[in-house]
Amino acid sequence: xxxxxxxxxxxxxxxxxxxxxxxxxxxxxxxxxxxxxxxxxxxxxxxxxxxxxxxxxxxxxxxxxxxxxxxxxxxxxxxxxxxxxxxxxxxxxxxxxxxxxxxxxxxxxxxxxxxxxxxxxxxxxxxxxxxxxxxxxxxxxxxx
Numbered sequence: 001x002x003x004x005x006x007x008x009x010x011x012x013x014x015x016x017x018x019x020x021x022x023x024x025x026x027x028x029x030x031x032x033x034x035x036x037x038x039x040x041x042x043x044x045x046x047x048x049x050x051x052x053x054x055x056x057x058x059x060x061x062x063x064x065x066x067x068x069x070x071x072x073x074x075x076x077x078x079x080x081x082x083x084x085x086x087x088x089x090x091x092x093x094x095x096x097x098x099x100x101x102x103x104x105x106x107x108x109x110x111x112x113x114x115x116x117x118x119x120x121x122x123x124x125x126x127x128x129x130x131x132x133x134x135x136x137x138x139x140x141x142x143x144x
Contacts, residue, residue: 003075003105008067016067020044032080037112037120047124066126069108073125076104084143087111100143107134
């Protein structure tokens with residue numbers, strides 16, 4: 001499945017937010033297995049800003065690397081060949097049967113939270129660049 005990249009550095013932050021809104025918040029996104037996923041404008045910050053200092057988790061830097069893959073979120077959710085795993089809740093130190101991790105392109109993940117039958121909310125999406133973390137995700141229980 002082709003995954004489209006955006007030359008994000010060519011856009012202003014306002015234009016990128018508009019792309020987010022038009023692509024996700026104003027449209028109905030449905031996974032390949034018929035789960036309707038809701039997106040909200042405020043999710044842009046969590047998804048496309050990175051922390052200057054991982055310990056502070058300040059989300060202070062706009063990530064052009066993440067933004068170039070803005071369309072991958074939809075494509076991943078619609079990809080029937082994606083790997084599906086149960087999500088990990090670090091605060092609870094356990095897997096969540098309602099949190100689904102979609103893995104495509106080897107290391108790109110999209111996380112959604114199921115809140116009702118065939119209804120979910122987008123949580124985040126990013127490229128996993130740490131082999132240890134990727135291995136942990138891939139070794140998570142399969143989504144059923």
